[in-house]
Amino acid sequence: MRSANPNKEPREDFETERCFSKKSNWGDRMRVLLIEDDPSMARSINLMLDGEGFNVYATDLGEEGIDLGKVYDYDIIVLDLGLPDMSGFEVLKRLRAAKVRTPVLILSGTGATEAKLKAFGIGADDYMTKPFHRDEFLARIQAIVRRSRGHSHSLIRTGRLTVNLESKTVAADGNPVPVTSKEYQVLELLSLRKGTTVAKESLLDYLYGGADGPDIKIIDVFVCKLRKKIGAVCDGQHYIETLWGRGYGLRDPKNAQAA
Amino acid sequence: MRVLLIESDTTTIRNIELILKAGGLNSYTTDVGEEAVDLAKTEDYDIIVLDSDAPEPNGLSVLKSLRRAKIDTPVLILSSNVTVDAKVKALSAGADDYITKPFHKDEFIARIHAVIRRSKGHAESVITTGSLVVNLDSKTVAVGGTPVPQTCKEYQIVELLSLRRGSTLTKEAFMNHLYGGMDEPEFKIIDVFICKLRKKLASAPNGQDYIKTVWGRGYALGQPEQRAA
Numbered sequence: 001m002r003s004a005n006p007n008k009e010p011r012e013d014f015e016t017e018r019c020f021s022k023k024s025n026w027g028d029r030m031r032v033l034l035i036e037d038d039p040s041m042a043r044s045i046n047l048m049l050d051g052e053g054f055n056v057y058a059t060d061l062g063e064e065g066i067d068l069g070k071v072y073d074y075d076i077i078v079l080d081l082g083l084p085d086m087s088g089f090e091v092l093k094r095l096r097a098a099k100v101r102t103p104v105l106i107l108s109g110t111g112a113t114e115a116k117l118k119a120f121g122i123g124a125d126d127y128m129t130k131p132f133h134r135d136e137f138l139a140r141i142q143a144i145v146r147r148s149r150g151h152s153h154s155l156i157r158t159g160r161l162t163v164n165l166e167s168k169t170v171a172a173d174g175n176p177v178p179v180t181s182k183e184y185q186v187l188e189l190l191s192l193r194k195g196t197t198v199a200k201e202s203l204l205d206y207l208y209g210g211a212d213g214p215d216i217k218i219i220d221v222f223v224c225k226l227r228k229k230i231g232a233v234c235d236g237q238h239y240i241e242t243l244w245g246r247g248y249g250l251r252d253p254k255n256a257q258a259a
Numbered sequence: 260m261r262v263l264l265i266e267s268d269t270t271t272i273r274n275i276e277l278i279l280k281a282g283g284l285n286s287y288t289t290d291v292g293e294e295a296v297d298l299a300k301t302e303d304y305d306i307i308v309l310d311s312d313a314p315e316p317n318g319l320s321v322l323k324s325l326r327r328a329k330i331d332t333p334v335l336i337l338s339s340n341v342t343v344d345a346k347v348k349a350l351s352a353g354a355d356d357y358i359t360k361p362f363h364k365d366e367f368i369a370r371i372h373a374v375i376r377r378s379k380g381h382a383e384s385v386i387t388t389g390s391l392v393v394n395l396d397s398k399t400v401a402v403g404g405t406p407v408p409q410t411c412k413e414y415q416i417v418e419l420l421s422l423r424r425g426s427t428l429t430k431e432a433f434m435n436h437l438y439g440g441m442d443e444p445e446f447k448i449i450d451v452f453i454c455k456l457r458k459k460l461a462s463a464p465n466g467q468d469y470i471k472t473v474w475g476r477g478y479a480l481g482q483p484e485q486r487a488a
Contacts, residue, residue, distance in 0.1 A: 101382035113363045120369035121396040123383045126356065133343040139350035147333065147355055147377050168427045168476055181475035 030145060031073070034058040035065035035091060036080040036107070041130075045078065048134045049141075062086040069100050075145050079124075081108040081115070089118060096123040103144045107132070156191040158239050159253045161230060163191040172233040179229060182207055186222045190240065190250040199247040223248055260375055260418070261303070261436050262286040263332075265295045265321060266310040275308070275337075282368035283398065283411075285439040295321060299330045303432060305375045305422075311338040311349065312360075319352060326353040333378045335371060337362075372396070379422045386421040388480055391460065391469050393421040402463035412437055413456050416449075420470065420480040429477040453478055 032049055036042040037060040049056045057074070059065050062083040069077055077095070081088035092104055103125040108115060111129040119127050125144050128137065156163045162171045168184060170177040179187065189206045190198055200219045207213070227238040241249045262284050266272050272288050279286040287302075289295050299307060307325070311318020322334055333355040338345060341359045349357050355374045358367060372395060376384060384396040390403040400407045400417055409417065419428060419436050430449045438444075453470060460466050471479045 096383045103377065103382070113366050116366050117369050120373045121384055125373055125377055135347045136343045136350075139347040143350045143355055144377070146353075147374070167425045167479060168473070184476075 030054045030075045030141075032056050032141070033065065033068055033072070033074040033077045033102075035062065035077065035083065035088075036060065037083050038080070041080070045137075048137065052138055060084070062088070062091040065091055066094050066098070069095050069102060070098050074102050075148075076141055077102050077104045078141075079104055079106055081106060081110075081119075089122060092119065092124060093122050103148045105141060105144060156194065158191065158194060158250055159237060160234050161239060163187055165191075172230065175233065177229055177233055179226065183222055183226050183229070186219070187226055187250075190248060194250045194252075197243045197246050197249045202247070219248075260284050260305045260371075260422075261439060262371070263295070263299055263302070263304040263307045264288040264310075265290075265307060265318075266337075267313045268310070271310065278364045278367060279308075281364070282371070283415075284368075284371065285436060287439055292316065292321075296324055296328055296330070299325055299332055300328055303435060304332050305378075306355075306371055307332050307334045308371070309334055309336055309354075311336050311340070311345075319348060322349065322352050322354060333374045335374060375422070381422065386424070388421060388424055388469060389467070390465055391421075393417055395422075400460075402460055403465040405463050407459050407463050409456075409459070413452055413459070416452050417456060420478065424480045427473045427476050427479045432477070449478075 030053075032054050034042060034045055034049070034056055036045060036058065039060070042058050042060065046056050046058060057068065057072075059068060060083070062085050065077070065079070065083075068074075079088050079091060083091065088106060088108070092106070095102075095104070104123065106119045106124045106127045107130060108119075108127065109130050116127045125148070126140050128140065156165065160173050161177075162174075163169075164171070165188065168188075170179050170184065170187060185207050186203055189203060200216050203219045203222075204213050204216055207219075223240055227240055230238040230240075237253060239250055239253065241251050243249055260283075262279055264272070264275060264279070264286050266275065266288060267290050276286055276288060286308075287298070287304075289298055309318050309321060311322075318336060318338065322336070325332075325334065334353065336349045336354045336357045337360060338349075338357065339360040346357045355378070356370050358370060372384065376382075376395065384394065386393045386395065392401045393399075394401075395418065398414055398418075400409050400414065415437055416433060419433065430446050433449045433452075434443055434446065457468055457470055460470075461468055469480055471481050473479055
């Protein structure tokens with residue numbers, strides 16, 4: 001079933017839209033929790049989502065929605081504001097209070113700005129007014145899920161060593177390894193090009209941007225210091241290999257430790 | 260928070276700039292075109308507001324060229340085109356939200372905040388770090404339940420640190436977010452603000468020093484999980 005197009009616009013290029021939504025399918029099936037009490041609305045949303053290959057779990061009670069949201073890992077929660085047992089705002093508040101970080105899309109009969117502001121204020125990710133169009137609904141869901149999945153801290157692990165590109169820190173077995181700014185930059189470039197060989201010239205360029213750099217020997221000094229620091233916390237292993245005449249490379253340990 | 264506004268109509272520019280300013284957002288406006296992509300690539304914006312009403316090049320192609328250039332900054336589309344077709348095309352091409360004109364200024368600001376919050380990995384508009392609580396909605400800071408009054412600039416710093424909790428922010432990043440490249444004072448001002456903030460946060464009951472100095476790189480807000488590990 002398709003909900004009525006509120007804009008009464010002729011839509012000749014319906015085919016293009018279908019292509020767009022087909023293209024953006026995720027490897028695995030997307031899991032949606034639908035909290036909606038109106039049975040005919042719930043059925044039509046279910047059909048929309050199912051047609052797009054999403055797994056839908058529906059409930060008509062806010063209380064049950066909160067419990068499901070807490071226990072299972074959904075990609076998105078679609079929440080109706082008018083529920084029989086409690087208001088949608090209350091459901092959203094209690095979900096966020098329980099540290100449920102799943103994105104929430106609000107469906108509502110009212111388009112009042114106050115309601116929208118309240119919803120966004122307590123942690124909604126989007127707000128749609130009924131009646132809505134199927135294609136816009138699906139496109140918005142995909143935009144939210146894409147953004148919420150896109151956030152990940154960039155960590156590069158080598159043996160017991162972890163380089164966090166986000167916080168610009170180094171850790172061994174979870175314990176921070178104090179490195180200076182330049183040492184970090186050396187390790188960062190080595191981590192980014194892990195497995196390959198990085199020429200000393202590239203490292204010098206990366207550290208000093210090509211302008212007024214010191215002598216190239218400084219790279220050897222930094223690598224030496226890094227090896228000592230890493231070796232001290234990783235039982236003498238430092239993961240930085242010397243490739244004679246070419247440069248340095250970061251390698252995973254050959255015989256992976258049983259620990 | 261820092262906004263890149265891509266807009267070519269002069270009256271709309273003035274309107275939106277005023278709305279953004281009233282919402283406590285720093286904005287920089289540029290014309291649709293090549294410059295927009297270059298700016299988004301080199302500068303660090305929290306969100307891009309793109310008006311897709313310009314005739315040539317249209318908003319959709321600007322959006323596509325942003326995403327093709329591997330720019331991951333969230334994009335909010337402003338448009339007077341209310342058709343589902345336009346919305347679906349924009350959202351599928353990588354937009355994060357789509358607002359039709361005319362819009363209510365409060366909803367516009369609320370949606371910007373919601374998109375930025377999600378893009379930084381926060382589900383709530385209240386960010387809690389240990390006993391430090393930053394409310395992005397009411398723009399207030401509290402430690403252990405006691406409100407800690409902040410000046411406008413101090414709040415902006417603590418907000419930025421909370422949104423990017425765990426990552427190190429350079430002084431340059433602070434300058435860009437606080438002053439948006441205009442009439443910048445010296446870099447040392449950041450140290451002054453951080454010093455004042457630390458004093459305020461530490462003087463609250465159960466207060467402690469949340470802001471870490473990362474030598475040679477900048478400042479960071481410690482994550483309680485990491486501290487426990």
